[in-house]
Amino acid sequence: MSQLSAWDHPEPLALDTAPLPEYGTGSLADLLPTLAAGMGVPGLTATIEELTPADRVCVFLVDGLGWEQLRAHPDEAPFLTSLLGSSRGGTGRPLTAGYPATTATSLASVGTGLPPGAHGLPGYTVRNPATGELMNQLRWHPWTPPRPWQPYPTVFQLAHEAGVHAAQVSSPAFENTPLTKVALSGGTFRGRLSGEERMDLAAEQLAAADRSLVYTYYAELDGSGHRYGIASDTWRGQLMYVDRLAQRLAEQLPPRSALYVTADHGMVDIPFDEQHRIDFDEDWELRAGVALLGGEGRARHVYAVPGARNDVLTVWREVLGEQFWVASRDEAIAAGWFGPQVDERVYPRIGDVVAAAHDDVLLIASEREPKESSLVGNHGSMTPAEQLVPLLEVRS
Known part of the structure:
Protein backbone atom coordinates (compact mmCIF):
# COMPACT_ATOMS: atom_id res chain seq x y z
CA MET A 1 0.00 0.00 0.00
CA SER A 2 1.10 3.59 -0.52
CA GLN A 3 3.04 5.44 2.15
CA LEU A 4 0.04 7.75 2.69
CA SER A 5 -3.64 7.08 2.30
CA ALA A 6 -5.40 8.91 -0.51
CA TRP A 7 -7.02 11.56 1.69
CA ASP A 8 -3.73 12.44 3.40
CA HIS A 9 -1.98 13.56 0.21
CA PRO A 10 -1.39 17.26 -0.45
CA GLU A 11 -2.53 19.05 -3.56
CA PRO A 12 -1.31 17.29 -6.76
CA LEU A 13 1.29 18.91 -8.98
CA ALA A 14 -0.21 21.30 -11.51
CA LEU A 15 0.20 20.01 -15.05
CA ASP A 16 1.40 23.38 -16.29
CA THR A 17 4.51 23.04 -14.11
CA ALA A 18 5.81 20.21 -16.29
CA PRO A 19 8.76 21.52 -18.40
CA LEU A 20 7.58 20.61 -21.88
CA PRO A 21 9.99 19.44 -24.60
CA GLU A 22 10.92 22.15 -27.08
CA TYR A 23 9.15 20.62 -30.06
CA GLY A 24 9.63 22.67 -33.22
CA THR A 25 12.59 24.69 -32.01
CA GLY A 26 15.02 22.59 -30.00
CA SER A 27 14.06 18.93 -29.67
CA ILE A 270 16.96 5.94 -7.81
CA PRO A 271 17.66 4.58 -4.28
CA PHE A 272 16.44 1.10 -3.36
CA ASP A 273 13.92 1.81 -0.62
CA GLU A 274 10.15 2.03 -0.30
CA GLN A 275 10.20 5.81 -0.21
CA HIS A 276 11.79 6.06 -3.65
CA ARG A 277 10.45 2.87 -5.27
CA ILE A 278 6.67 2.49 -5.09
CA ASP A 279 5.62 -1.03 -6.06
CA PHE A 280 2.47 -1.11 -8.19
CA ASP A 281 2.17 -4.87 -7.70
CA GLU A 282 1.88 -4.41 -3.93
CA ASP A 283 -0.38 -1.34 -3.91
CA TRP A 284 -4.11 -2.11 -4.03
CA GLU A 285 -5.06 1.56 -4.45
CA LEU A 286 -3.02 1.97 -7.63
CA ARG A 287 -4.05 -1.41 -9.05
CA ALA A 288 -7.77 -0.80 -8.67
CA GLY A 289 -9.44 -0.46 -12.06
CA VAL A 290 -6.21 -0.90 -14.03
CA ALA A 291 -6.24 -3.39 -16.90
CA LEU A 292 -2.66 -2.80 -18.15
CA LEU A 293 0.37 -0.96 -16.80
CA GLY A 294 2.59 0.32 -19.58
CA GLY A 295 5.53 2.63 -20.04
CA GLU A 296 8.35 2.43 -17.48
CA GLY A 297 9.03 3.44 -13.91
CA ARG A 298 9.31 7.20 -14.49
CA ALA A 299 6.88 7.49 -17.41
CA ARG A 300 3.78 5.35 -17.03
CA HIS A 301 0.90 4.63 -19.39
CA VAL A 302 -2.08 3.35 -17.40
CA TYR A 303 -4.91 1.58 -19.23
CA ALA A 304 -8.15 1.36 -17.26
CA VAL A 305 -10.81 -1.32 -17.38
CA PRO A 306 -13.97 -0.12 -19.17
CA GLY A 307 -15.78 2.47 -17.11
CA ALA A 308 -13.00 2.99 -14.58
CA ARG A 309 -10.94 5.69 -16.31
CA ASN A 310 -12.09 8.63 -14.18
CA ASP A 311 -11.75 6.67 -10.94
CA VAL A 312 -8.21 5.57 -11.85
CA LEU A 313 -7.24 9.14 -12.67
CA THR A 314 -8.62 10.40 -9.36
CA VAL A 315 -6.84 7.76 -7.28
CA TRP A 316 -3.52 8.11 -9.10
CA ARG A 317 -3.61 11.87 -8.57
CA GLU A 318 -4.42 11.44 -4.89
CA VAL A 319 -1.78 8.79 -4.27
CA LEU A 320 1.05 9.95 -6.57
CA GLY A 321 0.20 13.54 -7.40
CA GLU A 322 2.81 15.11 -5.16
CA GLN A 323 5.64 13.16 -6.85
CA PHE A 324 4.29 12.67 -10.38
CA TRP A 325 2.57 14.84 -12.94
CA VAL A 326 -0.61 12.79 -13.45
CA ALA A 327 -2.80 13.57 -16.45
CA SER A 328 -5.60 12.02 -18.42
CA ARG A 329 -4.79 11.11 -22.00
CA ASP A 330 -6.61 14.17 -23.31
CA GLU A 331 -4.95 16.47 -20.77
CA ALA A 332 -1.47 15.20 -21.67
CA ILE A 333 -2.19 15.63 -25.37
CA ALA A 334 -3.67 19.11 -24.91
CA ALA A 335 -0.65 20.12 -22.82
CA GLY A 336 1.67 19.08 -25.66
CA TRP A 337 3.51 16.26 -23.91
CA PHE A 338 3.69 14.20 -27.10
CA GLY A 339 4.06 17.09 -29.53
CA PRO A 340 1.81 19.70 -31.11
CA GLN A 341 -0.60 17.06 -32.40
CA VAL A 342 -1.32 13.37 -32.01
CA ASP A 343 -2.27 11.25 -35.02
CA GLU A 344 -5.54 9.33 -34.87
CA ARG A 345 -3.74 5.98 -35.03
CA VAL A 346 -1.52 6.98 -32.09
CA TYR A 347 -4.28 8.28 -29.78
CA PRO A 348 -5.37 4.90 -28.34
CA ARG A 349 -1.75 3.83 -27.75
CA ILE A 350 -1.44 6.52 -25.09
CA GLY A 351 -2.62 5.53 -21.61
CA ASP A 352 -6.00 6.56 -20.25
CA VAL A 353 -3.84 8.01 -17.48
CA VAL A 354 -0.26 9.23 -18.01
CA ALA A 355 2.11 9.66 -15.08
CA ALA A 356 5.51 11.38 -15.34
CA ALA A 357 7.85 11.43 -12.33
CA HIS A 358 8.77 14.80 -10.85
CA ASP A 359 10.82 13.67 -7.84
CA ASP A 360 13.56 11.04 -7.55
CA VAL A 361 10.98 8.28 -7.42
CA LEU A 362 10.16 5.18 -9.43
CA LEU A 363 6.87 3.33 -9.90
CA ILE A 364 8.10 -0.23 -10.23
CA ALA A 365 6.17 -3.46 -10.84
CA SER A 366 8.23 -6.10 -9.07
CA GLU A 367 6.22 -9.09 -10.31
CA ARG A 368 5.32 -7.94 -13.84
CA GLU A 369 8.63 -6.24 -14.58
CA PRO A 370 11.33 -7.84 -12.40
CA LYS A 371 14.25 -6.85 -14.63
CA GLU A 372 13.19 -3.24 -15.13
CA SER A 373 12.35 -2.93 -11.42
CA SER A 374 15.94 -3.80 -10.48
CA LEU A 375 17.63 -1.05 -12.53
CA VAL A 376 19.76 1.51 -10.71
CA GLY A 377 19.68 4.24 -13.38
CA ASN A 378 16.33 5.19 -14.90
CA HIS A 379 14.81 7.74 -17.27
CA GLY A 380 11.63 8.65 -19.10
CA SER A 381 10.17 11.77 -17.50
CA MET A 382 10.41 15.50 -18.15
CA THR A 383 12.95 16.53 -15.51
Whole structure:
Protein backbone atom coordinates (compact mmCIF):
# COMPACT_ATOMS: atom_id res chain seq x y z
CA MET A 1 0.00 0.00 0.00
CA SER A 2 1.10 3.59 -0.52
CA GLN A 3 3.04 5.44 2.15
CA LEU A 4 0.04 7.75 2.69
CA SER A 5 -3.64 7.08 2.30
CA ALA A 6 -5.40 8.91 -0.51
CA TRP A 7 -7.02 11.56 1.69
CA ASP A 8 -3.73 12.44 3.40
CA HIS A 9 -1.98 13.56 0.21
CA PRO A 10 -1.39 17.26 -0.45
CA GLU A 11 -2.53 19.05 -3.56
CA PRO A 12 -1.31 17.29 -6.76
CA LEU A 13 1.29 18.91 -8.98
CA ALA A 14 -0.21 21.30 -11.51
CA LEU A 15 0.20 20.01 -15.05
CA ASP A 16 1.40 23.38 -16.29
CA THR A 17 4.51 23.04 -14.11
CA ALA A 18 5.81 20.21 -16.29
CA PRO A 19 8.76 21.52 -18.40
CA LEU A 20 7.58 20.61 -21.88
CA PRO A 21 9.99 19.44 -24.60
CA GLU A 22 10.92 22.15 -27.08
CA TYR A 23 9.15 20.62 -30.06
CA GLY A 24 9.63 22.67 -33.22
CA THR A 25 12.59 24.69 -32.01
CA GLY A 26 15.02 22.59 -30.00
CA SER A 27 14.06 18.93 -29.67
CA LEU A 28 15.64 15.77 -31.05
CA ALA A 29 12.88 15.67 -33.66
CA ASP A 30 14.20 18.97 -35.06
CA LEU A 31 17.81 17.90 -35.53
CA LEU A 32 17.92 15.81 -38.72
CA PRO A 33 15.31 17.91 -40.59
CA THR A 34 17.45 20.99 -39.89
CA LEU A 35 20.64 19.28 -41.04
CA ALA A 36 19.08 17.70 -44.13
CA ALA A 37 17.29 20.92 -45.12
CA GLY A 38 20.71 22.60 -45.06
CA MET A 39 21.86 20.02 -47.60
CA GLY A 40 18.99 20.84 -49.93
CA VAL A 41 16.70 17.91 -49.17
CA PRO A 42 13.19 19.03 -50.20
CA GLY A 43 10.20 18.92 -47.89
CA LEU A 44 12.18 19.58 -44.71
CA THR A 45 12.52 22.76 -42.67
CA ALA A 46 15.46 24.02 -40.62
CA THR A 47 14.06 24.90 -37.20
CA ILE A 48 17.26 24.95 -35.09
CA GLU A 49 18.32 28.34 -36.31
CA GLU A 50 21.93 28.44 -35.09
CA LEU A 51 23.05 25.35 -37.06
CA THR A 52 25.03 26.32 -40.15
CA PRO A 53 24.60 24.06 -43.21
CA ALA A 54 27.38 21.66 -44.15
CA ASP A 55 27.88 19.40 -47.18
CA ARG A 56 28.78 16.39 -45.04
CA VAL A 57 27.06 15.77 -41.72
CA CYS A 58 27.55 13.03 -39.13
CA VAL A 59 25.35 12.53 -36.07
CA PHE A 60 26.98 10.47 -33.32
CA LEU A 61 24.28 9.43 -30.85
CA VAL A 62 25.47 8.16 -27.47
CA ASP A 63 22.69 6.29 -25.69
CA GLY A 64 22.15 7.74 -22.21
CA LEU A 65 24.50 10.73 -22.40
CA GLY A 66 22.49 13.44 -20.66
CA TRP A 67 23.49 17.10 -20.74
CA GLU A 68 23.54 17.37 -16.96
CA GLN A 69 25.57 14.18 -16.54
CA LEU A 70 28.13 15.32 -19.09
CA ARG A 71 28.55 18.73 -17.43
CA ALA A 72 29.02 17.03 -14.06
CA HIS A 73 31.98 14.94 -15.32
CA PRO A 74 34.50 17.22 -17.06
CA ASP A 75 37.50 15.14 -15.96
CA GLU A 76 36.14 11.97 -17.54
CA ALA A 77 35.17 13.70 -20.80
CA PRO A 78 37.70 16.45 -21.54
CA PHE A 79 37.12 16.45 -25.30
CA LEU A 80 33.31 16.59 -25.10
CA THR A 81 33.55 19.17 -22.32
CA SER A 82 35.68 21.36 -24.56
CA LEU A 83 32.78 21.40 -27.03
CA LEU A 84 30.43 22.89 -24.47
CA GLY A 85 32.06 26.26 -25.21
CA SER A 86 33.44 27.77 -28.36
CA SER A 87 36.85 26.09 -28.43
CA ARG A 88 37.85 23.65 -31.22
CA GLY A 89 35.56 25.49 -33.62
CA GLY A 90 32.44 24.03 -32.05
CA THR A 91 29.51 25.15 -29.95
CA GLY A 92 27.44 23.26 -27.43
CA ARG A 93 23.85 23.56 -26.29
CA PRO A 94 21.17 21.24 -24.92
CA LEU A 95 18.26 19.81 -26.84
CA THR A 96 15.18 18.25 -25.27
CA ALA A 97 14.58 14.57 -25.91
CA GLY A 98 10.79 14.63 -26.13
CA TYR A 99 8.30 12.76 -23.97
CA PRO A 100 8.86 10.15 -22.83
CA ALA A 101 12.65 10.41 -22.65
CA THR A 102 13.31 6.81 -23.61
CA THR A 103 15.31 5.11 -26.33
CA ALA A 104 12.65 3.80 -28.71
CA THR A 105 10.73 7.07 -28.63
CA SER A 106 13.83 9.23 -29.04
CA LEU A 107 15.39 7.19 -31.84
CA ALA A 108 12.13 7.38 -33.75
CA SER A 109 12.07 11.15 -33.21
CA VAL A 110 15.66 11.46 -34.44
CA GLY A 111 15.19 9.33 -37.53
CA THR A 112 11.76 10.50 -38.66
CA GLY A 113 12.11 14.13 -37.59
CA LEU A 114 8.68 13.84 -35.96
CA PRO A 115 7.49 14.12 -32.34
CA PRO A 116 6.07 11.02 -30.63
CA GLY A 117 2.46 11.95 -31.27
CA ALA A 118 3.11 11.67 -35.00
CA HIS A 119 5.61 8.81 -35.36
CA GLY A 120 3.63 6.71 -32.90
CA LEU A 121 6.21 5.26 -30.52
CA PRO A 122 5.04 7.11 -27.39
CA GLY A 123 6.61 4.91 -24.73
CA TYR A 124 8.71 1.93 -23.72
CA THR A 125 5.63 -0.30 -23.68
CA VAL A 126 2.21 0.81 -24.96
CA ARG A 127 -1.08 -0.88 -25.69
CA ASN A 128 -1.60 -2.14 -29.22
CA PRO A 129 -5.21 -1.13 -29.95
CA ALA A 130 -5.58 -3.97 -32.46
CA THR A 131 -4.75 -6.72 -29.96
CA GLY A 132 -5.20 -5.17 -26.53
CA GLU A 133 -1.72 -6.35 -25.55
CA LEU A 134 1.22 -4.33 -24.31
CA MET A 135 3.84 -3.91 -27.02
CA ASN A 136 7.49 -3.34 -26.15
CA GLN A 137 8.59 -0.80 -28.78
CA LEU A 138 12.29 -1.24 -28.08
CA ARG A 139 12.31 -5.02 -28.48
CA TRP A 140 9.27 -5.01 -30.81
CA HIS A 141 7.50 -7.73 -28.84
CA PRO A 142 4.94 -9.11 -29.50
CA TRP A 143 5.82 -8.72 -33.16
CA THR A 144 3.72 -6.10 -34.94
CA PRO A 145 3.88 -5.16 -38.64
CA PRO A 146 6.36 -2.26 -38.60
CA ARG A 147 5.17 -0.10 -41.47
CA PRO A 148 1.54 0.37 -40.39
CA TRP A 149 2.81 1.10 -36.87
CA GLN A 150 5.12 3.89 -38.14
CA PRO A 151 4.20 4.83 -41.74
CA TYR A 152 6.23 8.01 -42.26
CA PRO A 153 9.49 8.06 -44.23
CA THR A 154 12.71 8.63 -42.33
CA VAL A 155 14.92 11.64 -42.98
CA PHE A 156 17.55 9.21 -44.30
CA GLN A 157 15.08 7.91 -46.87
CA LEU A 158 14.21 11.44 -47.97
CA ALA A 159 17.89 12.34 -48.18
CA HIS A 160 18.70 9.23 -50.20
CA GLU A 161 15.88 10.02 -52.63
CA ALA A 162 17.31 13.55 -53.00
CA GLY A 163 20.72 12.23 -54.02
CA VAL A 164 22.45 12.55 -50.64
CA HIS A 165 24.66 9.65 -49.58
CA ALA A 166 22.88 8.36 -46.45
CA ALA A 167 24.41 5.75 -44.17
CA GLN A 168 23.97 4.29 -40.69
CA VAL A 169 26.99 2.80 -38.90
CA SER A 170 26.03 0.76 -35.87
CA SER A 171 26.15 -2.70 -34.34
CA PRO A 172 25.42 -5.49 -36.85
CA ALA A 173 22.73 -6.72 -34.44
CA PHE A 174 20.59 -3.68 -35.22
CA GLU A 175 20.59 -3.95 -39.01
CA ASN A 176 17.29 -5.79 -39.45
CA THR A 177 15.38 -4.88 -36.31
CA PRO A 178 11.90 -3.41 -36.75
CA LEU A 179 12.93 -0.33 -34.77
CA THR A 180 15.77 0.32 -37.22
CA LYS A 181 13.43 -0.20 -40.16
CA VAL A 182 10.82 2.29 -38.99
CA ALA A 183 13.13 4.84 -37.38
CA LEU A 184 16.61 4.86 -38.91
CA SER A 185 16.57 3.12 -42.30
CA GLY A 186 17.39 4.72 -45.63
CA GLY A 187 20.51 4.53 -47.76
CA THR A 188 23.11 2.04 -46.53
CA PHE A 189 23.53 0.24 -43.20
CA ARG A 190 27.09 -0.63 -42.20
CA GLY A 191 27.54 -2.93 -39.22
CA ARG A 192 30.69 -2.83 -37.10
CA LEU A 193 31.24 -4.38 -33.68
CA SER A 194 33.71 -2.05 -31.97
CA GLY A 195 33.33 1.63 -31.28
CA GLU A 196 36.64 2.40 -32.96
CA GLU A 197 35.57 0.61 -36.13
CA ARG A 198 32.34 2.58 -36.20
CA MET A 199 34.11 5.91 -35.84
CA ASP A 200 36.57 5.07 -38.62
CA LEU A 201 33.85 3.84 -40.95
CA ALA A 202 31.63 6.82 -40.23
CA ALA A 203 34.46 9.11 -41.31
CA GLU A 204 34.89 7.05 -44.49
CA GLN A 205 31.18 7.26 -45.24
CA LEU A 206 31.26 11.02 -44.81
CA ALA A 207 33.98 11.26 -47.46
CA ALA A 208 32.16 8.92 -49.86
CA ALA A 209 30.23 11.70 -51.62
CA ASP A 210 30.00 15.45 -51.97
CA ARG A 211 26.83 15.39 -49.86
CA SER A 212 26.66 12.84 -47.06
CA LEU A 213 24.38 12.25 -44.08
CA VAL A 214 25.81 9.67 -41.66
CA TYR A 215 24.52 8.34 -38.35
CA THR A 216 26.49 6.31 -35.84
CA TYR A 217 25.54 4.98 -32.42
CA TYR A 218 27.00 3.70 -29.17
CA ALA A 219 24.82 1.94 -26.56
CA GLU A 220 27.02 0.78 -23.70
CA LEU A 221 27.00 4.00 -21.65
CA ASP A 222 23.27 3.57 -21.19
CA GLY A 223 23.65 -0.08 -20.22
CA SER A 224 26.23 0.78 -17.57
CA GLY A 225 23.98 3.46 -16.14
CA HIS A 226 21.03 1.10 -15.91
CA ARG A 227 22.99 -1.68 -14.24
CA TYR A 228 25.37 0.24 -11.99
CA GLY A 229 24.14 3.85 -11.91
CA ILE A 230 25.64 7.09 -13.15
CA ALA A 231 27.57 7.44 -9.89
CA SER A 232 29.48 4.21 -10.56
CA ASP A 233 33.07 3.74 -11.67
CA THR A 234 31.77 1.56 -14.51
CA TRP A 235 29.64 4.39 -15.89
CA ARG A 236 32.49 6.87 -15.60
CA GLY A 237 34.79 4.45 -17.41
CA GLN A 238 32.29 4.20 -20.24
CA LEU A 239 32.09 8.00 -20.43
CA MET A 240 35.88 8.15 -20.77
CA TYR A 241 35.66 5.68 -23.66
CA VAL A 242 32.87 7.66 -25.34
CA ASP A 243 35.02 10.78 -25.08
CA ARG A 244 37.87 9.05 -26.90
CA LEU A 245 35.52 7.78 -29.59
CA ALA A 246 34.14 11.26 -30.25
CA GLN A 247 37.65 12.71 -30.50
CA ARG A 248 38.72 9.89 -32.81
CA LEU A 249 35.86 10.66 -35.19
CA ALA A 250 36.36 14.42 -34.98
CA GLU A 251 40.01 14.12 -35.95
CA GLN A 252 39.10 12.20 -39.12
CA LEU A 253 36.43 14.55 -40.50
CA PRO A 254 36.85 15.17 -44.23
CA PRO A 255 36.64 18.74 -45.53
CA ARG A 256 33.30 20.61 -45.37
CA SER A 257 32.00 18.35 -42.61
CA ALA A 258 30.08 18.87 -39.40
CA LEU A 259 29.94 16.36 -36.56
CA TYR A 260 27.12 16.52 -34.00
CA VAL A 261 27.33 14.51 -30.80
CA THR A 262 23.97 14.00 -29.10
CA ALA A 263 21.97 11.49 -27.08
CA ASP A 264 18.50 10.03 -26.66
CA HIS A 265 17.96 10.83 -22.96
CA GLY A 266 19.70 11.47 -19.66
CA MET A 267 19.40 9.39 -16.50
CA VAL A 268 18.83 9.51 -12.74
CA ASP A 269 19.84 7.01 -10.06
CA ILE A 270 16.96 5.94 -7.81
CA PRO A 271 17.66 4.58 -4.28
CA PHE A 272 16.44 1.10 -3.36
CA ASP A 273 13.92 1.81 -0.62
CA GLU A 274 10.15 2.03 -0.30
CA GLN A 275 10.20 5.81 -0.21
CA HIS A 276 11.79 6.06 -3.65
CA ARG A 277 10.45 2.87 -5.27
CA ILE A 278 6.67 2.49 -5.09
CA ASP A 279 5.62 -1.03 -6.06
CA PHE A 280 2.47 -1.11 -8.19
CA ASP A 281 2.17 -4.87 -7.70
CA GLU A 282 1.88 -4.41 -3.93
CA ASP A 283 -0.38 -1.34 -3.91
CA TRP A 284 -4.11 -2.11 -4.03
CA GLU A 285 -5.06 1.56 -4.45
CA LEU A 286 -3.02 1.97 -7.63
CA ARG A 287 -4.05 -1.41 -9.05
CA ALA A 288 -7.77 -0.80 -8.67
CA GLY A 289 -9.44 -0.46 -12.06
CA VAL A 290 -6.21 -0.90 -14.03
CA ALA A 291 -6.24 -3.39 -16.90
CA LEU A 292 -2.66 -2.80 -18.15
CA LEU A 293 0.37 -0.96 -16.80
CA GLY A 294 2.59 0.32 -19.58
CA GLY A 295 5.53 2.63 -20.04
CA GLU A 296 8.35 2.43 -17.48
CA GLY A 297 9.03 3.44 -13.91
CA ARG A 298 9.31 7.20 -14.49
CA ALA A 299 6.88 7.49 -17.41
CA ARG A 300 3.78 5.35 -17.03
CA HIS A 301 0.90 4.63 -19.39
CA VAL A 302 -2.08 3.35 -17.40
CA TYR A 303 -4.91 1.58 -19.23
CA ALA A 304 -8.15 1.36 -17.26
CA VAL A 305 -10.81 -1.32 -17.38
CA PRO A 306 -13.97 -0.12 -19.17
CA GLY A 307 -15.78 2.47 -17.11
CA ALA A 308 -13.00 2.99 -14.58
CA ARG A 309 -10.94 5.69 -16.31
CA ASN A 310 -12.09 8.63 -14.18
CA ASP A 311 -11.75 6.67 -10.94
CA VAL A 312 -8.21 5.57 -11.85
CA LEU A 313 -7.24 9.14 -12.67
CA THR A 314 -8.62 10.40 -9.36
CA VAL A 315 -6.84 7.76 -7.28
CA TRP A 316 -3.52 8.11 -9.10
CA ARG A 317 -3.61 11.87 -8.57
CA GLU A 318 -4.42 11.44 -4.89
CA VAL A 319 -1.78 8.79 -4.27
CA LEU A 320 1.05 9.95 -6.57
CA GLY A 321 0.20 13.54 -7.40
CA GLU A 322 2.81 15.11 -5.16
CA GLN A 323 5.64 13.16 -6.85
CA PHE A 324 4.29 12.67 -10.38
CA TRP A 325 2.57 14.84 -12.94
CA VAL A 326 -0.61 12.79 -13.45
CA ALA A 327 -2.80 13.57 -16.45
CA SER A 328 -5.60 12.02 -18.42
CA ARG A 329 -4.79 11.11 -22.00
CA ASP A 330 -6.61 14.17 -23.31
CA GLU A 331 -4.95 16.47 -20.77
CA ALA A 332 -1.47 15.20 -21.67
CA ILE A 333 -2.19 15.63 -25.37
CA ALA A 334 -3.67 19.11 -24.91
CA ALA A 335 -0.65 20.12 -22.82
CA GLY A 336 1.67 19.08 -25.66
CA TRP A 337 3.51 16.26 -23.91
CA PHE A 338 3.69 14.20 -27.10
CA GLY A 339 4.06 17.09 -29.53
CA PRO A 340 1.81 19.70 -31.11
CA GLN A 341 -0.60 17.06 -32.40
CA VAL A 342 -1.32 13.37 -32.01
CA ASP A 343 -2.27 11.25 -35.02
CA GLU A 344 -5.54 9.33 -34.87
CA ARG A 345 -3.74 5.98 -35.03
CA VAL A 346 -1.52 6.98 -32.09
CA TYR A 347 -4.28 8.28 -29.78
CA PRO A 348 -5.37 4.90 -28.34
CA ARG A 349 -1.75 3.83 -27.75
CA ILE A 350 -1.44 6.52 -25.09
CA GLY A 351 -2.62 5.53 -21.61
CA ASP A 352 -6.00 6.56 -20.25
CA VAL A 353 -3.84 8.01 -17.48
CA VAL A 354 -0.26 9.23 -18.01
CA ALA A 355 2.11 9.66 -15.08
CA ALA A 356 5.51 11.38 -15.34
CA ALA A 357 7.85 11.43 -12.33
CA HIS A 358 8.77 14.80 -10.85
CA ASP A 359 10.82 13.67 -7.84
CA ASP A 360 13.56 11.04 -7.55
CA VAL A 361 10.98 8.28 -7.42
CA LEU A 362 10.16 5.18 -9.43
CA LEU A 363 6.87 3.33 -9.90
CA ILE A 364 8.10 -0.23 -10.23
CA ALA A 365 6.17 -3.46 -10.84
CA SER A 366 8.23 -6.10 -9.07
CA GLU A 367 6.22 -9.09 -10.31
CA ARG A 368 5.32 -7.94 -13.84
CA GLU A 369 8.63 -6.24 -14.58
CA PRO A 370 11.33 -7.84 -12.40
CA LYS A 371 14.25 -6.85 -14.63
CA GLU A 372 13.19 -3.24 -15.13
CA SER A 373 12.35 -2.93 -11.42
CA SER A 374 15.94 -3.80 -10.48
CA LEU A 375 17.63 -1.05 -12.53
CA VAL A 376 19.76 1.51 -10.71
CA GLY A 377 19.68 4.24 -13.38
CA ASN A 378 16.33 5.19 -14.90
CA HIS A 379 14.81 7.74 -17.27
CA GLY A 380 11.63 8.65 -19.10
CA SER A 381 10.17 11.77 -17.50
CA MET A 382 10.41 15.50 -18.15
CA THR A 383 12.95 16.53 -15.51
CA PRO A 384 16.09 18.27 -16.86
CA ALA A 385 18.29 15.33 -15.85
CA GLU A 386 16.30 13.10 -18.22
CA GLN A 387 15.13 15.52 -20.90
CA LEU A 388 18.24 17.54 -21.68
CA VAL A 389 20.71 15.98 -24.10
CA PRO A 390 23.82 17.58 -25.59
CA LEU A 391 24.16 18.97 -29.07
CA LEU A 392 27.91 19.36 -29.54
CA GLU A 393 29.38 20.48 -32.85
CA VAL A 394 32.75 20.07 -34.54
CA ARG A 395 33.37 21.40 -38.04
CA SER A 396 36.18 20.87 -40.53
